[in-house]
Amino acid sequence: MMNVALQMIIYCVILVVLAIPLGSYMGKVMNGERVFLSRLLLPVENLIYRGLRIDKEEEMDWKKYSVCTAVFSVMSLAVLWAILCFQNLLPLNPQGMGKMSWHLGFNTAASFTTNTNWQAYSGESSLSYFSQMIGLNFQNFVSAAVGIVVLFALIRGFVRVKERGLGNFYTDMTRTVLYILIPLSVVVSLAIASQGVPQTFKQYDEVQLVEPVVVEQEDGTAAEVTKGVVPLGPAASQIAIKQLGTNGGGFWGNNSAHPFENPTPLSNLFEMISLLLIPAGLCFTFGRNVKDKRQGVAVFLAMFIMLAAALAIVGCSEQAGTPQIAQDGAVYMGTEGQAGGNMEGKETRFGIATSGTWAVFTTAASNGSVNSMHDSYTPFGGLVPMLLMQLGEVVFGGTGCGLYGMLGFAILTVFIAGLMVGRTPEYLCKKIEPFEMKMAVLVCLATPVAILVGSGIATLLPSTHDSLNNPGAHGLSEVLYAYSSAGGNNGSAFAGFNANTPFLNVSIGLIMLFVRFLPMFATLAIAGSLAAKKKVAVSSGTLPTHNAMFIFLLIFVVLLVGALSFFPALSLGPVAEFFQMIA
Numbered sequence: 001m002m003n004v005a006l007q008m009i010i011y012c013v014i015l016v017v018l019a020i021p022l023g024s025y026m027g028k029v030m031n032g033e034r035v036f037l038s039r040l041l042l043p044v045e046n047l048i049y050r051g052l053r054i055d056k057e058e059e060m061d062w063k064k065y066s067v068c069t070a071v072f073s074v075m076s077l078a079v080l081w082a083i084l085c086f087q088n089l090l091p092l093n094p095q096g097m098g099k100m101s102w103h104l105g106f107n108t109a110a111s112f113t114t115n116t117n118w119q120a121y122s123g124e125s126s127l128s129y130f131s132q133m134i135g136l137n138f139q140n141f142v143s144a145a146v147g148i149v150v151l152f153a154l155i156r157g158f159v160r161v162k163e164r165g166l167g168n169f170y171t172d173m174t175r176t177v178l179y180i181l182i183p184l185s186v187v188v189s190l191a192i193a194s195q196g197v198p199q200t201f202k203q204y205d206e207v208q209l210v211e212p213v214v215v216e217q218e219d220g221t222a223a224e225v226t227k228g229v230v231p232l233g234p235a236a237s238q239i240a241i242k243q244l245g246t247n248g249g250g251f252w253g254n255n256s257a258h259p260f261e262n263p264t265p266l267s268n269l270f271e272m273i274s275l276l277l278i279p280a281g282l283c284f285t286f287g288r289n290v291k292d293k294r295q296g297v298a299v300f301l302a303m304f305i306m307l308a309a310a311l312a313i314v315g316c317s318e319q320a321g322t323p324q325i326a327q328d329g330a331v332y333m334g335t336e337g338q339a340g341g342n343m344e345g346k347e348t349r350f351g352i353a354t355s356g357t358w359a360v361f362t363t364a365a366s367n368g369s370v371n372s373m374h375d376s377y378t379p380f381g382g383l384v385p386m387l388l389m390q391l392g393e394v395v396f397g398g399t400g401c402g403l404y405g406m407l408g409f410a411i412l413t414v415f416i417a418g419l420m421v422g423r424t425p426e427y428l429c430k431k432i433e434p435f436e437m438k439m440a441v442l443v444c445l446a447t448p449v450a451i452l453v454g455s456g457i458a459t460l461l462p463s464t465h466d467s468l469n470n471p472g473a474h475g476l477s478e479v480l481y482a483y484s485s486a487g488g489n490n491g492s493a494f495a496g497f498n499a500n501t502p503f504l505n506v507s508i509g510l511i512m513l514f515v516r517f518l519p520m521f522a523t524l525a526i527a528g529s530l531a532a533k534k535k536v537a538v539s540s541g542t543l544p545t546h547n548a549m550f551i552f553l554l555i556f557v558v559l560l561v562g563a564l565s566f567f568p569a570l571s572l573g574p575v576a577e578f579f580q581m582i583a
Helices: 002-030 038-052 062-085 102-113 129-159 169-193 235-244 265-289 293-320 351-364 379-390 401-421 434-459 462-466 472-487 502-531 548-582
Strands: 205-216 222-230
Touching (some): 002 129, 002 169, 002 265, 002 351, 102 129, 129 401, 401 548, 472 502
16 A cells, blocks of 8 residues: 555656646746747747738737637537548548548547547547548647637736736647647657657558467357457557647557557656646646746645545555455455555556556546546546546646636635625635626536536436446446546546447537537636726735635535535445445
């Protein structure tokens, strides 16, 4: 157990050490300040503006910023949907992959456009190199950038006084992709490629098996298989941005448990730190750009405390295993000479500590990539990743959207605190009035409403039952996890749920779009309203939003919304399964 705790602590320390300087760098980039890459990239940035006829100095109000975000995202969805549905006619398809069905194409296009990257297919057997690299990989960059630019629009709303403008959507997108996402992706791509992750356009290799296997054919006869197919492709570049952009999605069906996608402990470290690097760094960016670093640290600590609690619960649950694994003491559950605990569904080269840490990081970051199968976790070990998504991707969450979601909860927190003392609530010297509260409620409640309504309808349909591999409480957990993954812009799965039917593909796709864009537009509305306000002076009655009391209140409000919303559903799923297990 001490070894598990020590590994988790080391991962967290590395994350914080890297996130602080990255946060300062991102703040400078989005403010238009010079950084060490300016000499190299500024000519490229200006060329993009001239080529696309963008006036980089134009200021957009929140409505125009929202329209630009919506139009860009709708066009992205339409183009990607077309690529997937006609990939058989497009180049870079050496394996001759066929087209996707219309409903799976819609689901996948909605998934990658919303930064969710839910996959109801296996990449190596369903997608061409063109679809992977041009279709999905492009969205990995721009969908991550959209979340970041909306966050910066909100930051400007707090900083600006009696103004309408929130910046320029196209300028913000260009700077985010060019100065932040591409350089980081190049570094991580080279790092994981050095560990053996493929980056090639070759056809799949055919290799001779060391030990032939006998398989049963459809006609009932046996056949000996002496050769296997090794799927290749331009993987390293896609894997880097899928982790950094909190996209998730796997180049191969087994995701980051695949030996090509994640071949060594060092590649596992690079990829796992990438999951939370930008979301954690943005907390320090927030403090820097609102000119009060204590505010960023307070939000970071609120997120980090919840992350640490999640790591502790998952680590303890998986290391303890279950009575069924121990077989009433007949099986040795110690760690002397073996991993001990619940190793089902986990790679022996990673073990419980790294697998559990990845499970928490990926669901906290709304990333969705996995290096172990969450379907095989203990009841409470599976409950925690599910709850992290259900909280609204605010425990760091996705790039940008995680932090603006948490700021929505911060606005809700100061409003509740203001009611307690009979004062008009204020946050960062801006009055929080009814309009901001209505929009903040949309930000905070969109996720639970979508998840509960979607999963509730799905459980009533016979086709959903037919897609399950497990009955009872665990089957309900599989459905609830799938819709939590869609509603939390996450993309991971319990893997025991074959969610590839027209209803499931369309309903999950619609939920991803709803939960992505309703909070996003509500956030921009808050930003526009705040930017038009004057600043109010801090007085003795002002609630401090950087001390321990506020951090505690913020955590309490986040958990209160999650607990009230999802306790009944969780009671019928993982909690019921836990009591069945110990009965």
